[in-house]
Amino acid sequence: MMTTSRILIQWALWFAAFWMIHLPKSGAFSLGAPFQKTLATFKDAVHQVNTNRKEITVEVAQIPEDLPGIRACRSTVDFAQQTTGNLLASQKSFLNATALTDPKLNAICVIARNAQGSIVGTTDCRVGKSEVVVNNVLVRPDQRGQGIGEKMMVGVEELIMPSASTTKLTLNVYTDNKPAVRLYEKCGFAISDPANAAVFGLSKLTGANLQVAMSKTIKR
């Protein structure tokens, strides 16, 4: 008896699922329409994400023209004190992009734009004789996890390194910042000196959030 009713329930569920997915297309039934609509919205959303991913362009920022867009992108960062007006000097300078307006610093900003032209990611690079230091890698919080960070890192290599006098890229990262550490590892950065390897080991051992330097040497 139990088995028969279980089979009947199973059949009823299969029938309902088939009805909701297929029959509303004919217009004969309306109960499945909201489901179809939800399905269509979902498909649209997936398509939109894929489309956005393809339409991200990475370029060197034009200063001062791009400063408002860079600042708007950076203003999305959730610093705990941002609303209190009690920002650290380094955070203020990051938000205002002051490094980009000081010619002595030799800073170049690589930006990612979406299809609408809005800046959704930025990174500042200090071009030195023996190394290019990558700073302030940021993707807008609502745009993360779509490959934009990776595209920007590739952009740094393709747009900046050909005219640099060095093949070495360096950056600093906190060991607790897993998304950033993985992004850099994926892009070929590694801890290359014993001192930083020791700091990294210590962080793993103790769980302390420590800053380490990573580097990458590109091929010419």
Ligand SMILES: CC(C)(COP(=O)(O)OP(=O)(O)OC[C@H]1O[C@@H](n2cnc3c(N)ncnc32)[C@H](O)[C@@H]1OP(=O)(O)O)[C@@H](O)C(=O)NCCC(=O)NCCS
């Ligand atoms: C770090 C950051 C720039 C990554 O940007 P993103 O556009 O989300 O990264 P991507 O989508 O290009 O991801 C590339 C790779 O990074 C790693 N990654 C990104 N987000 C991750 C997450 N939340 N958890 C674990 N790994 C992550 C993955 O390896 C990923 O590759 P995969 O998707 O093939 O696994 C972004 O999280 C960010 O802006 N963080 C705040 C600012 C910051 O901490 N900057 C770094 C300062 S050193």
